[in-house]
Amino acid sequence: MSSRSKQQEEARAKREADEKNRQHSDKRRQRLWLLGGTALVAVVVVVALVLVSSGGKSGGGDSSKIQGATDIEAMLKGVPQQGQALGETTAAVTLVEYADLQCPFCKEFADNVLPHLVQDYVRAGKLRIVLEPLTFIGPDSERAARMSLASGQQGKLWNYSELFYRNQGEEKTGYADDAFLRSIGKAIPGLDYNKAMASMGDASITKALAGAAAEAQRAGFNSTPSFEIGLTGKAAKPLSISKLEPDQFSAEIDKLLGGK
Amino acid sequence: MSDSLLGRVIAGVATLGVAVAGYLVYVHYAGIAPVCTTGGCEKVQASAYAELLGIPVALLGLVGYIAILGSLAVRGESGRMIGAGLALIGFGFSAYLTYLELFKINAICQWCVGSAVLMTLLLILTWWRAIRA
Numbered sequence: 025m026s027s028r029s030k031q032q033e034e035a036r037a038k039r040e041a042d043e044k045n046r047q048h049s050d051k052r053r054q055r056l057w058l059l060g061g062t063a064l065v066a067v068v069v070v071v072a073l074v075l076v077s078s079g080g081k082s083g084g085g086d087s088s089k090i091q092g093a094t095d096i097e098a099m100l101k102g103v104p105q106q107g108q109a110l111g112e113t114t115a116a117v118t119l120v121e122y123a124d125l126q127c128p129f130c131k132e133f134a135d136n137v138l139p140h141l142v143q144d145y146v147r148a149g150k151l152r153i154v155l156e157p158l159t160f161i162g163p164d165s166e167r168a169a170r171m172s173l174a175s176g177q178q179g180k181l182w183n184y185s186e187l188f189y190r191n192q193g194e195e196k197t198g199y200a201d202d203a204f205l206r207s208i209g210k211a212i213p214g215l216d217y218n219k220a221m222a223s224m225g226d227a228s229i230t231k232a233l234a235g236a237a238a239e240a241q242r243a244g245f246n247s248t249p250s251f252e253i254g255l256t257g258k259a260a261k262p263l264s265i266s267k268l269e270p271d272q273f274s275a276e277i278d279k280l281l282g283g284k
Numbered sequence: 285m286s287d288s289l290l291g292r293v294i295a296g297v298a299t300l301g302v303a304v305a306g307y308l309v310y311v312h313y314a315g316i317a318p319v320c321t322t323g324g325c326e327k328v329q330a331s332a333y334a335e336l337l338g339i340p341v342a343l344l345g346l347v348g349y350i351a352i353l354g355s356l357a358v359r360g361e362s363g364r365m366i367g368a369g370l371a372l373i374g375f376g377f378s379a380y381l382t383y384l385e386l387f388k389i390n391a392i393c394q395w396c397v398g399s400a401v402l403m404t405l406l407l408i409l410t411w412w413r414a415i416r417a
Contacts, residue, residue, distance in 0.1 A: 055361065059414055062369040070376030077336050077380070196390070247317060266316055 092190030093211040096183055099139055103146055105179045108232070110142070111152035113256075117145075117280045119273070120154045120252040120260055122240045125168035125188050126161040126195050130249045132268045134189035140270035145277055152256060155185060156236035158248055164193075164200035166233070171205045173229045174220040175212070183212045184220075255280055287413065291356050294367065294409045298356075301349035301402045308342035308395050324391025333384050341381065345399055348374045352406060368414040375407040 104112060119141070123130035138153075145151035157169035168188055175184035187208050193199035202221070209217025223229065243252060243262055253276055254260030265272040285293075311318045311329065318325040328334065334341060348370060355367035378400040385392055 055414075058361065058365055059368065059411075062365045062414075063372060066369045066372035066376065069373045070380070073336065073373075073377050074380050077333060077341075267314060 090187065090191055090207050090211040093187060096186045096190065097213060099142055100183055100186070103142065103182075105176070105182055107176045108156065108173070108181055109152055109154045110182045111146040112149045113152065115146070115150055115152040115256055117150060117277050118152045118154060118254060118256045118260065119263070119277070120156055120239075122156045122158055122236065122243075122245050122248055122250040122252075123185075124158045124161050124165045124248045125172065125185060126165045126192070126200075127248045128192070128195070129268065131189040131192050133249050134186055137268055137270050137273060138186070141273060141277075144270075144274065150281055151277055153182075155181060156239055157185075157233065158236055158240055159233060160248075162196045164196065164198060167200045167205060167224070169233060170224040170229050171209065171220060173232050174223040174226070175209065175215055177223060177226075178215055178220065180212055180215045180220075183215065184208065187211060253277070253280065290409065290413050294406065294413065295353060295356055297402055297405050297409065298349045298352045301399060301406070302346060302353070304395055304399045304402065305342050305345035305349055308399075309340060309346050312340045312342055318393070318395055320394060322392045322394045322397075324385070324389075325393040325395060328385055328389055328391050328393035328396060333381070333389065341377075344377075345374070349402075352410070364410070364414040367410040371403065371406040371410040374403040378403040 100110075103110060106113065121130075121133070123133070141151060141153065146153065155172070157165075157172060159166040159169050168185075172181050172185045172188065175181050191208060193204075206217055206221060209215050209220055240250065243250070245262070249268075251263040251265065251273075252260035253263040263273070263276055308318065308329070312334070318329060329342075336344060352367055352370050352374070355363050355370060357363070358366060378396075381396060382400050385396060
């Protein structure tokens with residue numbers, strides 16, 4: 025009897041242990057399925073993020089869709105330009121901008137700050153802005169800078185550089201090819217773009233680029249855009265800004281103008 | 285390691301992630317260059333890949349780290365699964381961003397690498413937590 029009861033007890037214990045094991049392994053299997061599902065969803069999300077991120081970055085600056093030509097023309101219409109300078113030669117204050125046409129922060133300055141400075145100070149004859157084009161990002165930078173300087177020979181450097189920023193493509197993708205540079209030039213009224221294209225390799229332009237790089241090095245600038253500001257004809261000092269906003273510039277310009 | 289200790293380690297790593305991503309979000313909106321010893325931070329932050337549909341990727345990272353922290357507050361299996369899923373998404377996207385830094389942008393940003401390392405740690409920790417539970 026006792027042996028039979030012991031056997032029954034053992035059998036029950038075994039059944040219970042089996043059941044527990046089965047439940048445990050069921051739970052484990054369920055968890056693995058759940059983890060597999062979680063992983064699948066996560067992978068789908070990552071693929072979607074990657075597709076969105078890489079989409080629409082085929083180089084930018086579609087040559088057939090130059091944008092902003094009318095805005096730029098309106099902003100600069102009637103403002104005198106001489107070579108790399110924008111504004112009256114008699115303006116009390118000169119701001120020098122060191123910029124790479126491929127650089128997105130330089131585009132930010134062009135889009136958000138320059139229009140205010142032109143409207144409030146350059147048109148009033150108080151400020152002159154000089155562009156020193158740098159080419160550290162890559163070959164597109166140099167080609168764009170050369171074409172801007174070549175447009176400067178026709179008094180249109182700022183029209184060119186500003187319209188270039190409006191249509192800036194992704195850095196280092198080679199988008200600034202001849203067709204792109206020409207299409208920007210074509211959208212600028214009064215610019216002989218073929219002549220400008222032909223002048224891109226001029227020795228004077230090579231010299232201007234080397235001059236800009238040397239000036240940036242002298243000032244210790246290693247990022248773009250960087251700025252120097254001072255009274256026209258006097259030594260300029262680096263302008264340190266924490267944000268690319270008009271106030272940061274107007275504060276310093278007003279200080280230099282001293283109520284003029 | 286007990287489940288609660290593992291949870292605390294995950295919380296610690298995710299908090300560091302919040303700090304790194306938060307800093308990058310701040311410099312993005314302030315328009316300033318991040319403190320950088322690798323020399324490539326500004327270039328990476330300024331590249332066309334720094335935003336996804338107009339949203340800074342640093343902000344996506346910040347949301348991700350906060351969500352992982354939030355998943356720790358969800359009890360049971362669901363919380364562990366959510367944490368593991370989020371960490372896998374974060375890890376996958378970080379891997380893609382690191383690939384972009386190395387081969388497309390050609391610049392390394394120490395903050396982004398730091399975030400990628402933290403996401404990798406979170407992936408290991410959250411999956412360990414989910415599998416062994």
